[in-house]
């Protein structure tokens with residue numbers, strides 16, 4: 001116990017007050033920018049001192065429709081007045097309609113609702129293993145899953161077991177066996193790693209945490225074919241890449257590819273409640289039977305109502321088209337910085353990874369400078385920066401983001 005304090009949560013006014021308080025009582029598993037958000041609307045957030053920022057991170061794509069989108073807030077409010085939690089011991093009137101909407105959106109028969117992204121990935125891995133034993137005929141206890149170097153799929157013990165990021169992985173063993181990691185985008189390496197026991201390949205269509213790493217052209221279609229040929233399930237983790245971010249509903253669709261299982265999360269909760277899901281066709285999903293998997297909160301009526309409202313927003317295609325329309329402008333503005341303090345810029349839809357010259361500044365420093373100019377972004381590894389503004393951003397507002405970044409690198413070059 002730290003010594004009792006009478007004013008631990010009183011007399012809070014400046015950003016620094018809240019930061020000092022948090023630092024004292026909230027676990028140090030993050031290292032946030034020194035901005036304390038009090039209020040948010042659309043693409044804008046306001047801190048406790050009244051400073052306004054353009055949110056160019058969107059909660060790692062959990063806020064694809066911006067903060068407090070009116071249709072999503074309305075869906076949540078309406079549902080708050082009806083029912084919020086039933087547990088799956090009973091049916092509720094929101095789950096079925098949500099599953100229909102999501103299934104139609106992503107082209108799958110069935111949905112298994114969970115809450116967080118990591119849970120959706122865990123669920124997909126369990127489904128794949130069970131499918132391996134029941135359908136493919138893999139020997140008991142032998143199921144093998146191929147994953148990609150540089151992956152990020154969440155923070156549970158099994159998932160970090162196959163992470164090659166020392167920060168995420170180290171000192172959390174013993175680790176879950178049954179996974180082989182191969183270089184991202186290397187089809188030959190995947191083919192070589194497949195054995196008679198392989199049940200699935202788990203892949204991010206674009207590696208977000210890796211700095212928006214886009215695989216080589218032809219990789220995803222090639223992986224699709226390979227999985228079909230070798231009777232292996234293709235699991236696409238669309239938790240960050242999906243739901244409109246790249247200009248298509250799913251990032252796999254940008255490459256014309258259909259996976260066997262999709263994991264979805266982040267934007268599926270509209271920035272209001274955690275909602276995640278696995279989507280698959282019946283022949284795969286039906287290996288799950290009563291009692292063999294579950295979640296107290298998964299599929300709750302509040303989450304389902306918000307999730308369905310998210311699906312309704314995406315069903316018109318308007319947000320996907322908007323992201324696709326702005327891709328060119330975004331790429332052009334960022335490519336113009338390459339050679340001028342930026343080493344490489346990768347853009348797909350409204351999503352960008354920017355490698356700043358490490359001699360110039362770290363990604364964290366760039367984010368601090370951007371915040372001073374009123375733009376919130378997030379570094380990934382080293383000097384890489386990630387931009388993922390809400391899909392509701394206008395062309396003019398997007399220009400504010402890229403102009404601010406241009407100023408930051410120019411000022412850094414001038415020392």
Ligand SMILES: *Cc1c(COP(=O)(O)O)cnc(C)c1O
Nearest residue numbers: 116117118152153154237239240
């Ligand atoms: C964020 C993320 C996850 C984990 O989601 P949580 O809701 O944080 O558990 C899994 N996969 C990908 C690709 C992600 O970006």
